[in-house]
Amino acid sequence: MPTRRERTLRVIKGAKAGAPGRPVQRRLVTRPVLAPATRIEEVLERLDEEPVEDPTEVGDLTVVGDPAEVEDLPSPAEEPPVTDRAKTAGPAADRPAEEPAGQAAGPGRRRALVALLVVLLAAALAGAGVYGHRWYVDRATEQARQGALAAAKQASVNFVSVSAASVDRDLQRITAGATGDFKDEFTRGQAQVRTAVVENKVDSQGTVLRAGLVSGDRHRAVVLVAVDATVKNVKAPDGRPSHYRIQLDLVRDRDSGAWLVTKLQFVG
Template identity: 70%
Template sequence: MTGAKKEVAMQARRNHTLKIIKGAKPGVPGRAAQRRMVPRQLSQPEEPIEDLLQRLDQEPVEDPAELADPAAGDDPADADAPPEEAAGGRPAEKRATPAPTRRRRPLIVLLVVVLAAALAAAGMTGHRWYVDRATDQARQEAIAAAKQASVNFVSVSAASVDRDIQRITAGATGDFKDEFSRGQSQVRAAVVENKVDSRGSVLRAGLVSGDRSRAVVLVAVDATVKNVKSPEGRPSHYRIQMDLVHDKDSGQWLVSRLQFVG
């Protein structure tokens, strides 16, 4: 066969073979593009049909089982994906997670500090209120004790001298108690001898100074004194200053010093 005839025979053979056309069906991401077979009109083959079929069998073909069904909406790319990704969500490890505990600690610490400060302020306010109230109550009790001690001191009668002296001693302490105890016998003798009968009443009383343990009180007292020289009685006016201390054991205010002023 001449060269011209060989060229014609080879051209005819190329025209009679089956060609593979890519892109006949949309490919699936991540997989090889689908191919389809497009037959061409064959003229009389120059090679035997058995050789042609054997060559076609060697061409690669797509596995139908691996193809996705567009109608069913299946996406093979999602087959191996985690459930979160296949559903269109974020991967479990990439989802938004609550803020770490350490980020909330500054706020918690701040709240604790504010609460502690509020409780401390409330405690200080409550303590101050308690102290002020206790001090006011102590002062009122000191004034009341001074009034009673003044009345006891100027109210003495020959008929009840021992009881009257005992009452004065029971309300005294310190220097005043010592002095009165030393002159107690002379006082009793003078009251009995002169047939004294004195009755007093408080006009006014005021706190000079004082706290919960000590106080100084000034008391104005009127008294009517009867004795052998004034059987009808004569009025007397006294201003008595008393120093008092609070006795923790008995809870009473006792006179530690007594003096007449003005």
């Protein structure tokens, strides 16, 4: 029985790799070693001359010798592939860090939010501009109508309030509030009106009872005015009441903005 030292371990190179997907097997061959009297050269010569069968499925190394003395060699299948080792090797700092999805999408969401706020702000400003313009137009139109109504009341009072003692001033006041056809017509008959007021010693004072806007905008208006007056003359020295309904057409002067009478007529 050979001793432990007399046994030998021989590694046969050139083994073929195992088939893909199948575990790698080891082929262990135990050969008895000749007695110490045999020369080592003869043993090696015999080993070289003996044919060795190619293992069908072996790993990178084929081991011969005593199985008890052969340490388990790592199987290639147990080792991670080269590519996997390359991935797992090295410090974690060498591998690029994955960017969180929230951070990658953050700038895009911020830009979308800013764009939405800009659109909403533009819409709000546009709506405010439209509303502001309408409010301005409505307010300006209402102010113009009120101005036309006040001018019509004053013009009606001026027209029926004439006194022989202040005839020239009274007639001038009527002319100053007129324009267009009405001014031309009143100016042509102003001398006759003055003569009649002075000769009959007329003293008439009027007050407005009611007034209403028939139509009107910022440039033109039609107003109805109800006026009561007390008229004194040579035939009625104590005075007699008179009631008038006057329709006035007015236009707004572009330069001064004042409302002027273009037409005056008694109605009803």
